[in-house]
Amino acid sequence: MYIFTLYKKKIKELALEEYILIRIIEIAIIMDFLVLLFNNFAASFQATTLNFIFLICLLGLYYIALFKHWLNIALIGFILCLVLLLTFAWFFNHGILGDAAYFFISMTIAFSIILKNKNRILIPIGVLILFLGLVVLEWYNPTWVILYENEIYHKWNMIFSISLNIILVYSVVNILKKEYEANRKNLEKTSNDLSEKNKILEASESTLHSQNENLQQLNQAKNRLFSLISHDLRSPLAGTQGLIELAYKGDFPVEKIKELLPEMHQSLSYTVSLLDNLLFWSKSQLYSYEPEIKELDIAETVRKYFLPNLQIMAKDKQIKITLDFQIHHALGMIDYNILEIVSRNVCSNAIKFSPNNSEINIILDNYDDFLNLKFIDQGVGMNPHHIDKIYKGVLFSTKGTSNEKGVGIGLNLCQELLQKCNGSLEIQSEMGKGTTVIVKIPKARLKQ
Structure with missing residues (x-):
């Protein structure tokens, strides 16, 4: 139970490339174990020994990839092990007529899918060159290849190998498909999160814009109000004050004051009316009168x-x-x-x-x-x-x-x-x- 919990924890910590490599190694371990069982009954002792050594190497690579996160070392080791295994399997398992040729093809397809950048092209080309080299080598030295002694074992081995290759390709494609869906969902979630944040920013921007407009309107109202108070309200009051001061000092004849009373009355009436308007207008502008x-x-x-x-x-x-x-x-x-x-x-x-x-x-x-x-x-x-x-x-x-x-x-x-x-x-x-x-x-x- 503890091992399973630790395994799930480690899997969740993996990056995408690490996850894909781990899954590929897991598939390779399962397939090599099945081939080991088959070769124990149908193939030579050398082929069985080779499969066992490869299984040990795969387990070691699996450990350093899952627990040490040495991705590059695990990937290089995995490729070298596969190349060496298939090269030896070529000579121990019936050459081009054996199962190694199918695994070469499957490996080329898998590498072209899972590898990144230049490695996606260079390594599959290298594998194909190795494959062609082995074909040429067998052509000129057919005696180097160990053939199956029993044709029935040979046929069953081919059926078994082809089935494993189909499973291998399907598994690789299925892993990538799942990862693609997971990435797509993550991208959608990220896109939705960004969209929500963008909406919040737009709403904040709209609010700030509205507040800025309100502040500008209030500032304009304030300027208009001060302009009215400083000129149109002050002027008539100043004029009336001047007449009153002259009358108070006795410098202005009473008869003249009586003549100006209608004008003073008109000026004060205008001032009172303007003051009423200003007070109500400023209240409506500055305090949002309801x-x-x-x-x-x-x-x-x-x-x-x-x-x-x-x-x-x-x-x-x-x-x-x-x-x-x-x-x-x-x-x-x-x-x-x-x-x-x-x-x-x-x-x-x-x-x-x-x-x-x-x-x-x-x-x-x-x-x-x-x-x-x-x-x-x-x-x-x-x-x-x-x-x-x-x-x-x-x-x-x-x-x-x-x-x-x-x-x-x-x-x-x-x-x-x-x-x-x-x-x-x-x-x-x-x-x-x-x-x-x-x-x-x-x-x-x-x-x-």
Whole structure:
């Protein structure tokens, strides 16, 4: 039991070439033992002795190959033993008409299969040259060959030898086939492992790429935010601060201050509106703001909560804001704060680019799965280039009809926030003919 366990352990430790050589030597040992038994009854004493010596040599080669791992020594010794055995067997076993000729052929085939590199060609050629040399030698010296005394033994020896040669070739091919299958499975396993690792690397690369894009977007958002704070938010505050300092020091007449109060009010209103937008926009950009989407009556919300503030915004330019709701109870799915910010910014933008004493009409209707909240003004209109910039999220500065400041963050913010609620922003405009901004809100259900 211990010997068998040790044998299995040693076999597992073998490299491919060592394994093949060990199997070939095992086959040779079994075949030589069978030939030894046969020759003991059918052949001469010299042939039997020769087979016995060869068996001892094979056992020695088997030991140094399996336990010492001396592959090259075992291989060279195995080839030399075979050559010497078959050479002597040629003369002791009926020459070319005996079994040695078949073993020469089988050995040539086996060596051409199991050997590597140049040896695969050189050694089989050497064996064939030896075979031809023995044929020539027998041709000129036929008396050197010992013939079988009994023809029956000769026939049985040929049948036995041919059978052993067939078994030898089959065994070699079968060993190589098994090793090929084992190598193929190992290659498939290695290929699958590499494929899995490649998938993991691709997933990691994709994750890193996504994280890099997010970082770039956050960096761009940070730069845009600082740019807005440093210029568009600071400028009106600095101007107001200057006027207050002059008034505080008494260097500015009270009457002049009263004249500038409307301008200061407009500047502060713009600043507060911009600050609200900046705070909400920075929150959505830097902290991944998640909206609280719920069922909301759009008509009631706009009429009851938003309209009064919108009318106050339009008062300075004496712009009239009217409602034309074709649906009086329309339920949409949207965040309340987002709807308020979008309505305020869209209406503020309409007021900014509308002339004094004009009108802004707010219409609510439905189309397919959306409620359309339309803001229609009679202003200067927008050129396609500016509309394209808004869709792409590009900030730009344009003054209103009364030189109101602006950087375009309002409609950009509206578009981003509506997308978070599965809605969208659509702009229809023509220069000199006003603008229609459509806020598309996903429908919940309609109350008739």
